[in-house]
Amino acid sequence: MADLSNVLPALERIITGVVEPRAARLDADANFPVEAIAALGESGILGLTIPVADGGLGLGLDAAAAVVGRVAQVCGSTAMVLCMHYCGTAVIVAHGDAATRRDIAAGRHLSTLAFSEAGSRSHFWAPLSTARASGEEIVLDARKSWITSARHATAFVWSSQPAAAEGFSTLWLVPNPRAGLAIVAPYNGLGLRGNDSAPLAAEGVRIPESARLGADGKGFDLMMGIVLPTFNVLNAAVSLGICDAAIAATAAHATATRHEHAGSSLADLPTIRAYIARMKLRADLAHTLLADTIAALASGRADGMLRVLQVKAAAAEAAIDVTTTAMRVCGGAAYRKELGVERAFRDAQAASVMGPTTDVLYDFIGKAVCGLPLF
Ligand SMILES: Cc1cc2nc3c(=O)[nH]c(=O)nc-3n(C[C@H](O)[C@H](O)[C@H](O)COP(=O)(O)OP(=O)(O)OC[C@H]3O[C@@H](n4cnc5c(N)ncnc54)[C@H](O)[C@@H]3O)c2cc1C
Structure with missing residues (x-):
């Protein structure tokens, strides 16, 4: 069976050769990532979570989160397409037919x-x-x-x-x-x-x-038992990939950009460094929660569903916070397109309104903590 380390070299080739060069144009023209999805299909990455018996790579939610999060560092749109594909695939693995699973493994089937x-x-x-x-x-x-x-x-x-x-x-x-x-x-x-x-x-x-x-009539059970954990974890991975991109772009800009008259860089300003520190802290707290959520699900821990509810809300809010701060730290340069920070800022807004929305998750988490039924 493959493990994630077998997949990463191909993923990196696709990211640098296909996804990254197209990301800005894709955003500007609202084009679907046709070439990236084809390349991910050919490399077997669309079949990452399909069982080996059906021709897939047989990997789990941890690997899917790593792949989606890495893609989100360069293109939020491609990452969300992949996120929704793995969500649909999870239902097909559990309840679909073998021919569809084999098609996904062969890169011939995009799900959502x-x-x-x-x-x-x-x-x-x-x-x-x-x-x-x-x-x-x-x-x-x-x-x-x-x-x-x-x-x-x-x-x-x-x-x-x-x-x-x-x-x-x-x-x-x-x-x-x-x-x-x-x-x-x-x-x-x-x-x-x-x-x-x-x-x-x-x-x-x-x-x-x-x-x-x-x-018939059991869709709710599949939504809660299969889709919700998969979607919340992968949606969080997208949010955190966007955070990572915004932090890297902000740090690069702050260290490279100088106030020449003063002989200092933006990163020489303590205020700027404190903003960057808060961005990193906010993102890494959510990263830690994501890792713990995946661990809780893998081991069947009693707090697994609470973590599932928490992780999407935490990562979505972190993404809004981190990218908003990136806009402030990078100033006028972020307001224009060349840093890619404003794309991260716009992409980051989606997760909090994707169902279950952040406000619905707060309600669910509050109910869970108070011992009340969610529905
Ligand atoms: C980029 C993107 C991609 C998407 N892709 C898919 C997809 O592939 N498949 C799919 O099925 N859907 C998808 N969605 C839809 C998504 O899951 C939501 O259904 C949609 O964003 C909800 O928008 P709305 O305005 O209809 O929500 P509304 O329900 O009208 O919510 C409006 C506001 O009210 C709040 N609110 C609603 N109910 C409560 C409550 N009980 N307590 C507190 N606050 C509440 C919400 O948090 C939100 O702030 C996508 C959405 C986006 C933005």
């Missing part, structure tokens, strides 16, 4: 989640969209509000109300494109502009009953 809806908004656990049996088929109708990789994913891991059973939701694997699916509007966001996180309407979309992932 189609959970958020215009009606229930960030409360992704409560879909209003429907699934209705029609002979051997299921008919889906939905107003999905955000789907990363909307035009580029091979299939969506899709939530709906149950077709017949009791329960909050059911998950399906919906091929893309499919008759009845339509992008409502192209994505033109503040940050993560290469994400293609577009709204999508489904009208009378027909899929086979066998496309169901898990049992």
Whole structure:
């Protein structure tokens, strides 16, 4: 079985050869990272978490977090596409068919989640969209509000109300494109502009009953048991990769930039050094929490779910704080594009409004600490 050290050289080649040179243009033009995803597919990195028996690398959430975090240091958009791919893949590993798993391992299948809806908004656990049996088929109708990789994913891991059973939701694997699916509007966001996180309407979309992932009515259990830990950990890894990039750019700028009349650099100013120290401290606290969350999940620790709730909120808020400080420390140079700091600042805003949002997580964490039920 491969370990992460076998994967890193290929990842570094893709980062320096494909991801980094395109990152600024991708952001400016809101282009999807087509070349990067193809290269990650060819290298086996899209199949990182697919079992070896299905042709994947058989690695776990710790490896996925390392890969996503490293990519986020150069391109937040590509990292978030990868984050959503590994989330969809986690459901497919647990409940999908072997052919789909083999396609992911071979780099032929890009996954994502189609959970958020215009009606229930960030409360992704409560879909209003429907699934209705029609002979051997299921008919889906939905107003999905955000789907990363909307035009580029091979299939969506899709939530709906149950077709017949009791329960909050059911998950399906919906091929893309499919008759009845339509992008409502192209994505033109503040940050993560290469994400293609577009709204999508489904009208009378027909899929086979066998496309169901898990049992009818059990979608909520898969969302909480599989998707939430994967998404919160990987979303935190994206936030912290963005923090690392902002800190490195800020330190480089502060040491290289001089007030020539005074014969000193920005880094010679104690105020500037204190800001950089606070950025590093904030990011490293969240990094430590991320490592502890992964350890808690791997060993089945009792506080694993509390850590899952905490880590996304902590990393998302750290990213906003760190990149805001980077904008201040780098001054007018950060306000322009050349340092890449303003891209990190814009990309960092997304995580706190991605469901479960930071404010919802604060509510959940408070409930958990008070011994109250989350739902
Ligand atoms: C870049 C990006 C990519 C995305 N990709 C995907 C994807 O691939 N798949 C997918 O399914 N979704 C995706 N989303 C959607 C995301 O998960 C959320 O559903 C969406 O951002 C919520 O926005 P909203 O305005 O609809 O939230 P709203 O629910 O309207 O929330 C607005 C505000 O109210 C707060 N709020 C809401 N409920 C509560 C509460 N109970 N307590 C306290 N405060 C609350 C929120 O924290 C937020 O600040 C993506 C979002 C972004 C920004």
